[in-house]
Amino acid sequence: xxxxxxxxxxxxxxxxxxxxxxxxxxxxxxxxxxxxxxxxxxxxxxxxxxxxxxxxxxxxxxxxxxxxxxxxxxxxxxxxxxxxxxxxxxxxxxxxxxxxxxxxxxxxxxxxxxxxxxxxxxxxxxxxxxxxxxxxxxxxxxxxxxxxxxxxxxxxxxxxxxxxxxxxxxxxxxxxxxxxxxxxxxxxxxxxxxxxxxxxxxxxxxxxxx
Numbered sequence: 170x171x172x173x174x175x176x177x178x179x180x181x182x183x184x185x186x187x188x189x190x191x192x193x194x195x196x197x198x199x200x201x202x203x204x205x206x207x208x209x210x211x212x213x214x215x216x217x218x219x220x221x222x223x224x225x226x227x228x229x230x231x232x233x234x235x236x237x238x239x240x241x242x243x244x245x246x247x248x249x250x251x252x253x254x255x256x257x258x259x260x261x262x263x264x265x266x267x268x269x270x271x272x273x274x275x276x277x278x279x280x281x282x283x284x285x286x287x288x289x290x291x292x293x294x295x296x297x298x299x300x301x302x303x304x305x306x307x308x309x310x311x312x313x314x315x316x317x318x319x320x321x322x323x324x325x326x327x328x329x330x331x332x333x334x335x336x337x338x339x340x341x342x343x344x345x346x347x348x349x350x351x352x353x354x355x356x357x358x359x360x361x362x363x364x365x366x367x368x369x370x371x372x373x374x375x376x377x378x379x
Contacts, residue, residue, distance in 0.1 A: 189213055190237040190249065195256045200233030201225045228266055228278040231255040238301040247273055248335055250300035250313060253280060265300045265315060269335045279336040287341040294319055299356045311335065314345055316355040324353035326370065
């Protein structure tokens with residue numbers, strides 16, 4: 170979610186609304202990207218009559234996408250990452266989707282299958298969930314982080330830097346967060362504030378931690 174001024178990314182115009190990306194459920198056609206906007210960050214209304222703004226079947230290998238996270242880049246490019254998953258086929262998935270756009274309407278997408286890309290290190294991965302992106306000012310790169318599950322273990326938050334074209338990862342993911350109680354940690358969200366990074370995440374019980 171970010172502030173934006175319509176579909177113009179020019180930095181010399183005042184921001185007028187918040188844009189929120191979301192999916193609506195687990196049913197037929199519901200695992201797709203939707204847009205909503207808000208003038209105050211609290212009250213939202215859906216765009217496009219609450220219909221998807223992207224065709225999941227064209228950008229995914231499963232036919233469904235979940236957990237959309239959108240970021241306005243330092244260069245005015247919009248970056249979005251998605252879970253590549255259709256829940257009616259089960260909760261096992263191995264890929265995420267990276268997308269870029271200049272206008273929030275036309276998107277270029279790439280599927281990143283983790284076991285396929287890194288078979289020696291992650292060949293047995295059976296879950297890749299809820300990717301998000303944050304800009305690393307020191308490295309001048311975009312870091313993608315997500316939850317990853319291997320058989321016999323628990324969901325752990327990993328990260329990797331995206332390449333310059335945002336259509337691949339520079340290297341194999343590395344573990345970002347080590348859960349003190351060795352319980353699943355998913356849906357990570359990193360916020361930078363007052364010189365410090367804060368990681369929010371969800372555990373196996375319905376609880377948010379930081």
